[in-house]
Amino acid sequence: MKTITDNLSRVARDAGTAIMKVRSEGFNIDRKDDSSPVTAADLASNEVISRHLAAMYPDIPVLSEEGAKIPYSERSRWKEFFLVDPLDGTKEFIKDNGEFCVCIALMRNNRPVLGVVYAPTQDTLYTGSTETGAFVSRKGSAPEKISTRKPEDNEGLIVVGSRSHPSPDLAVYLEKLNVAEMTPAGSAIKFCLVAEGKAHLYPRFNPTMEWDTAAGQAIVEAAGGTMTSLDGSEFPYNKENLRNAGFIVKA
Template identity: 60%
Template sequence: MNIAIAEVCYIAERAGAAIMDVYAGDVAVELKEDNSPLTAADKASHQVISRGLAELYPDIPVLSEEGKDIPFSERCRWERFWLVDPLDGTKEFIKRNGEFTVNIALIEDGRPVLGVVYVPAQEKLYWGVVGEGAWVKSKGQEAQQIQVRRIAPEQGLTVVMSRSHPSPELAAFLENIKVAEALPVGSSLKLCVVAEGKADLYPRLGPTMEWDTAAGHAVVVAAGGTVATPDDAPLLYNKENLLNPFFIVRAAAE
């Protein structure tokens, strides 16, 4: 793959430090054209990641939420690119609940093959390379390899759900599942919770963008899980419309 995953992790950590510099002060919030929030932390993280990746891999283009206005006529020729969300969970950042992340993914032929998810407020780092494995490292601890757990539906499932985006579609979906525990979690941490074996299922039956999911998607697959649409089609990236379809993240079937 010729990608130094440790260097990408370091870029994510530096971006997280830039976010925390803003987090420590007063958070000024702007609204984008779609009325979603934007802070100085989003912008600072975007600059750190864009510059860091450009220095290391000048031949690999970057598509970032804060630099997304690249025409599809150009993007459609990309076989390989970085897909970045400099601050996933801006609403969680504004609420100051710590559940926001830095997401960096490498996409090849429409599929995430490498992902880094950093949780700045917890100093916790997830990374995964599809076909090689996934790991988590907490502050002051050694890195630990992670795997999804085996699903046992008859015992009831631990289901991750959005803290900020509940939906009636999700409520209807859960009526047909034996739920033992529901875990409300913010940002791309929802995918990581499944990847590290703390939950069985994350049904996302509401809108997300490609940069929201790509890094966590790679970590889940590297840890042995699956990410697919409700009709079991693959979740693909670099579409003309960057809005994701609904999808379901699953641990391994028993």
């Protein structure tokens, strides 16, 4: 797992460089069929990731946000594949608040077993697998091991939530809890805040897509946390419809 983690880390960094190049040069905003925004940065990152993965792992298929039109009859037979969000947090990228990232997950038997999340504006790389544990590298430093942190007795919860997708259901859910702090954040960085012990809880009620969550889930679980569906069941992947229902991430 270490070798593939190192390889995917380099791919994510290269993709981040491509994103930052577009960011510095300026870009137009287009719309996909579902009306979600897409920019040249999404496409540039996807091209870098697709090219590298095809060269490194030609036998492992790739399911990416920018290449998702693969028939279910084909991908349902996959035992192993990469699940990729080339630019997670496109809305944050457009707002230029820095809260966007590159997400690459290795999936086996429809479970995320390895995840890489790279935040290029912070030059911060999170990695995690159940075999090796979870790590963070800041500004090129040597990776440091990270782990989730459960709240102490009577300690109020630090909750992280979506900056661009608030939900009335979230407010209702949090009313029942002892919340000390609610921290908004964009993209899969929310998973990483739980993984490194900066937040205790990330509840999500609004829909996401499978590529939004896989890498983050792998890192959270490698760090000792959990991610389940709202009813506590195992969170499903490689569904016929790639849209996710809600979930709960816990330290």
